[in-house]
Amino acid sequence: MTQVTTDNRIRNIIIALAAVILSAALFFGLQTQTNSTSLEAQAEQSIPIETALANGKPTLTEFYANWCTSCQAMAPEIAEIKKQYGNSVNFVMLNVDNNKWLPEILRYRVDGIPHFVYLNKGGKAIAQTIGEQPKSIIEANLNALIADSTLPYASSTGQTSNFNLGSTENADPRSHGAQVVSE
Structure with missing residues (x-):
């Protein structure tokens, strides 16, 4: 026993x-x-837009939202890309839910996210892509951006989450926080 x-x-x-x-x-x-x-961790580590526009390096600006499923799906690959290209390219992340970025949202006509804006060394927007992008397309665009040549995928569009300016208080939960603003 x-x-x-x-x-x-x-x-x-x-x-x-x-x-x-x-x-x-x-x-x-x-x-x-x-x-x-995570999107929050990457946003905290991103370079402030003011610094990016002034430091003479090309910039990839990502407009995102924490509720955006496409943004979340791309986060691990974007983290890998940042590790690979971080010394050559500024990575800026702007949350569309923060009214602070309204001037940039309007300037770059953000109407779906993720929305990527490629800025040359002088801070001029030279290309935009909207929606979920394969890692290979972002890398090809970054290589061209660094080389100061034409971006091969300058206007590609992938799966997006709709984004409309306006209150999300009464938004349908299936709309991922987006709400149609009627005039």
């Missing part, structure tokens, strides 16, 4: 240790993934 009790205790201790180790691994794995690819 004591052998069975001892065996059960050892088994229970091993199971408990395995559960703790797996829980810790899962927790830290999710923390690392979330911190490096």
